[in-house]
Amino acid sequence: MIKIHPNRTRIEHEGSQHAVKRGLLGGLHWENFDFLNPLVENLIKATGLYSRGHRNAMDIRLERIDISLVRLPEVFNGYRILWVSDIHVERFEALSDKILTIISPLEYDLCVFGGDCCFEHFMSDKVLILTRRIIEGLVRKSPVFGILGNHDYIPIAYLLDSLGVRLLLNENTHIERMGQKLWFAGVDDCHYFYADDLDAAMRDVPADACKILLSHSPEIYKQAAVRNIDLCLSGHTHGGQICLPGEISIISSASVPRRIRRGLWQEGTMKGYTCRGCAASGAPVRFNCRPEITLLTLSRE
Numbered sequence: 584m585i586k587i588h589p590n591r592t593r594i595e596h597e598g599s600q601h602a603v604k605r606g607l608l609g610g611l612h613w614e615n616f617d618f619l620n621p622l623v624e625n626l627i628k629a630t631g632l633y634s635r636g637h638r639n640a641m642d643i644r645l646e647r648i649d650i651s652l653v654r655l656p657e658v659f660n661g662y663r664i665l666w667v668s669d670i671h672v673e674r675f676e677a678l679s680d681k682i683l684t685i686i687s688p689l690e691y692d693l694c695v696f697g698g699d700c701c702f703e704h705f706m707s708d709k710v711l712i713l714t715r716r717i718i719e720g721l722v723r724k725s726p727v728f729g730i731l732g733n734h735d736y737i738p739i740a741y742l743l744d745s746l747g748v749r750l751l752l753n754e755n756t757h758i759e760r761m762g763q764k765l766w767f768a769g770v771d772d773c774h775y776f777y778a779d780d781l782d783a784a785m786r787d788v789p790a791d792a793c794k795i796l797l798s799h800s801p802e803i804y805k806q807a808a809v810r811n812i813d814l815c816l817s818g819h820t821h822g823g824q825i826c827l828p829g830e831i832s833i834i835s836s837a838s839v840p841r842r843i844r845r846g847l848w849q850e851g852t853m854k855g856y857t858c859r860g861c862a863a864s865g866a867p868v869r870f871n872c873r874p875e876i877t878l879l880t881l882s883r884e
Contacts, residue, residue, distance in 0.1 A: 585744050586752050587737055588771050588778035595737055623825075624866040636825075636868025641675060643861055643874045645685055648847065650854060651884035652813045654793040656763035659881060665689065666877040667721065668697025668799070668818030669860025671734065672713035674867040675702075679713055682861060683720040685876055693758070694721045696748060697818040698732025698772070698799040702864055706736045715742060722747045728756070728767055732799040732819060733775035734864065751797060753780040755788050768812075769797040774819065774837065781806055801844075801857050802837050808850040815855040816879075820844045822859035826871040845872075 627633045655662075665686065672678055700714045701707075721727050729748040731740060744750055751769025758765050766788050771778035781803065788794055794812045796803075801817035808815075822845035823832025835844050842848050848855045859875045 585740050585750060586754065587740065588752065588776065588780075590776045590778045591731075591737060591771070594776060620865040624868075627866060627868055632870075633868060636866075636870055639869040639873060640863040640867055641677065641681060641874075642869075643681055643685060643876055645689075646858075646875045646877045648856060648877055648879050649882060650814060650847070650856065650879055651882045652793055652854070653884045654791070654813055655881055655883040656760070656765060656793060657883060658760040658763045659758075659765050659793075660883045662765065662881045663691035663693075664816075664879045664881070665691045665694040665721075665725070666697060666816055666818075666856070666858050666879060667694060667717075667861060668858045669699040669732070669821060669862060669864070669874075670714070670717060671702040671860075671862040671864045672700055672717070673702045673707060673709045675862050676713070678862055679716040679720075682717055682876065686720070686724065689724075689878060691725060691878060694725050694727045695767075695797060695816060696721065696727055696729040696743070697797070697816070697858065697860075698730050699734040699819070699860070699864070700732075700739050701734040701736070702862075702867070704734060706738055711738065711742055714739065715746065718743060718746045718748060728769065728797065730769040730797045730799055731772055731778075733772045735772070751784070753778075753783040755784055755786070757792075764792060766792045766794045767797065768794060770803060772799055773803050774800040779803060781810065785810055785812075800837050801839050801855065804839060804843060804850050804853075804855060808853040812853050815853060816858070817855065818858045818860050820857055820859075821863060821869075821874075822846075822857070822872045824863055824865070824869055824872055828871055830871050832872070
């Protein structure tokens with residue numbers, strides 16, 4: 584049975600406005616001003632760079648990342664995880680074909696879906712249709728664990744569950760090989776819905792176990808680092824999406840240091856990886872920051 588956080592139910596049923604209240608600027612966070620996204624999109628169109636930016640947003644790169652973990656059980660040495668996040672489907676109709684083409688020849692043990700199916704902050708039949716196509720393709724190739732993002736709504740949760748995705752919404756599970764276990768914990772969105780509950784997600788996980796945390800946004804990194812977690816996988820930031828040359832992010836949708844906005848990072852003894860995501864949101868363009876699907880290979884340190 585899917586465990587829907589009461590914050591999601593309240594916000595969706597009451598039609599409450601999404602709002603970001605955390606970070607240095609609190610309620611003044613740029614995401615709270617709806618006029619900014621169309622303004623940026625129109626400014627890019629005025630420069631004549633819009634078509635290039637849209638092509639960039641569909642130019643998905645496969646990133647192959649090796650991560651060593653001290654407590655990884657020996658039988659999981661070489662375990663491969665496909666990390667797919669931030670698909671934002673309705674402004675990118677060819678995205679499903681692109682994703683499925685990239686993953687078709689790949690060999691891996693588990694797929695993790697990191698959330699954010701919608702581009703806009705509302706549901707539509709188009710979102711459900713395109714999301715279904717992508718998820719069906721993922722489920723055909725391997726088991727799939729999933730979490731929800733700040734652009735996801737309750738119908739998405741039920742769709743993913745009906746297609747065979749094991750949703751980890753403030754809960755955990757494990758994979759067992761030859762009597763040894765690799766634990767996965769997932770939290771619900773910590774960015775808009777404030778639906779994350781790390782205590783619940785980690786409940787009954789052995790203290791000395793190798794633990795992988797799935798969190799749509801990396802904003803939970805400090806709380807996670809003191810929980811004896813080995814690896815945190817996140818998305819949400821899009822790596823900055825519109826960056827200066829050299830992939831220097833100008834702004835971020837997550838209140839985290841620049842070092843955590845993309846790629847590999849470490850906080851204390853916890854390792855982390857922040858995926859740039861498969862598409863774009865706000866404005867359907869990217870500059871100096873290509874989207875990605877990530878193939879992670881675990882090894883014992």
